[in-house]
Amino acid sequence: MTKAASGRGGPSSPPTPPRVRLVDVAREAGLSKTTVSAALNGTGRLSPAVREKARETARRMGYRPNATARQLRAGRARLIGYVVGEFAGAPWAFLESPYFAQLTSATAAAALKRGYALVLLPAGELHGEWADLPLDAVIVADPVADDRIVEDLLAARIPVFTDRSVEGRPGAHWVDVDAAAAVRETLDHLKAQGARRSALVLPDSTTRFHVGVLAAYREWSAAQELPEQVVLAAAAGNGPVVRAVEDALTGADRPDALLVVAEVSPPLVLEAARRHGYDVPDDLLLVCVSEDTTAVHTQPPVTTLSLGPREVAEAGIELLVAALEEGHAGPAGVLVPTRLQVRASSLRTS
Amino acid sequence: MTKAASGRGGPSSPPTPPRVRLVDVAREAGLSKTTVSAALNGTGRLSPAVREKARETARRMGYRPNATARQLRAGRARLIGYVVGEFAGAPWAFLESPYFAQLTSATAAAALKRGYALVLLPAGELHGEWADLPLDAVIVADPVADDRIVEDLLAARIPVFTDRSVEGRPGAHWVDVDAAAAVRETLDHLKAQGARRSALVLPDSTTRFHVGVLAAYREWSAAQELPEQVVLAAAAGNGPVVRAVEDALTGADRPDALLVVAEVSPPLVLEAARRHGYDVPDDLLLVCVSEDTTAVHTQPPVTTLSLGPREVAEAGIELLVAALEEGHAGPAGVLVPTRLQVRASSLRTS
């Protein structure tokens, strides 16, 4: 009694009064824990009078259930970890890319809609942060080849959700875009507009997507018997990518079309082209893989290949939640289509 | 025995084997829960031999402590909620703004460094998501005047961390930038470069920052006896802000300097100025409040006023963690300085 009355605080009574617990409400209302719990959760068969009394008392006392205790009972925390693998060097830079910004926010929204919250985690070195977190699963967006995170997670028996590279592994689910189809569609479009020397700019990355893009480009060029010209950007970010674009533009073979598969500000690419004496679209057809909304507002507007981060997120979370709640009844993965948004920058004016 | 042996799964044994618990390790190692717990946590005084045996057994069995049970014991979940209030209409758009992208990632990084994980929450309608989450505190970035979220959180006795508008409220902590000082510094700079008609473009928002900027601009203009010209953007986003910039540029009074206090792509502003016959910086000095890295890569590079999201995050998390762990010993709030990055767009060429 005295112990309870003296509070559960440590030394020197803390400024925060002890939280109201279920048992406090029960005592106050002259009911048992069970009854109050049932009343609040709408379960069990209680008389309306009792139910109302319990609810009223809880409200009056400002009772809020302890989420941790509920989780322990339920066996799940409804928490999903979220890591972007691509930026292992700068573990937090990813949010500055419109693609990942949209992917992240759409993922969080889709998860929350189904009652799961997203926890932001860093890529790269600090593996093991997740050890102290009650994560029901972890999403690894665009893992790079040398990142052990997927292995570690799988070894720890935490369900992993990532790209198609994990296909077939137990406990692993995936969602991916069809990089090859997207590249083919784009190059076909450029060819139809008259391009004969389409150059490709992409970052020097081991992401499944970038590897797939490069392979598809080479394949397409070979099949069409058209020359291939690839310039690798040393790193992500506007600076290095713009430099790579300039390299492509000033190379021995003056390209007549440019496909930029790296997050870069479209207006900056346009400006770079102008600086080097190209008129877009007359001298150069331009397509950027980008979710950047500035593409619509440039002069001319820039054609973009959208990877549909919102669709990826929605499809992915749906699959993940199904797997989590029904013991992977459905398929382990799903492919989401890309969208080529044709605008003036890749339309022949003739 | 039989009960334990038959597993704790529901109907039709699930594909996932039951997780290894502390008690399983203890039994296997022929020790007690306590001993294994102490061995794993490095607490207590155990013989090296026993400690090693416990650790080895745990490793061999793939034991991972149940984070939820630990949280329940500890009384804290080391989880911090994160909401951006400004985009109540589009609860997830904020990540697409470089400022919030950096603020968010820096906050997550700073929190994680101190052992706290960040949970992404949506602004606007869906209040109450946090009810089922064991949040130790919630960060509300840039709340808008009509958003009840801060009130709700405080009423639920969840520590809130936000901007200075909550100063003095118990349980509320804040970090803020000195909007007035920043505006004065910028306008002084423009005046020193010869500007006499500095126009201001900012979104029609009730954020403390935007309200403060407008007030400071008016005050400065009055004090300097210079004309004031303010154009409000109807909404956030590149489209509406560029339109507002164009309005400012084509207004009755042709401005000789422009201060854009809204997230907008700097190259787009530059292009808009050119479209309307301005040469930057000869006819128009330009300063954008922006964290967008494209500002460095334009022709000319654009002067930016950086709100220092990384510093805001770092200072904020430090304060918050101190408050959480020491019963708010330190101050309730802190002011972080802004940084004017002067580049060619606001430098008189004469």
Added chain:
DNA sequence: TTGAAAGCGCTAACAG
């Protein structure tokens, strides 16, 4: 219709 009691998995008093 309501209540007592068990137990989720862990840590920390307190005995031995």
Added chain:
DNA sequence: CTGTTAGCGCTTTCAA
């Protein structure tokens, strides 16, 4: 130096 025991706050059989 090690083990037994009592909870953290909740939900849920099961018995009254």
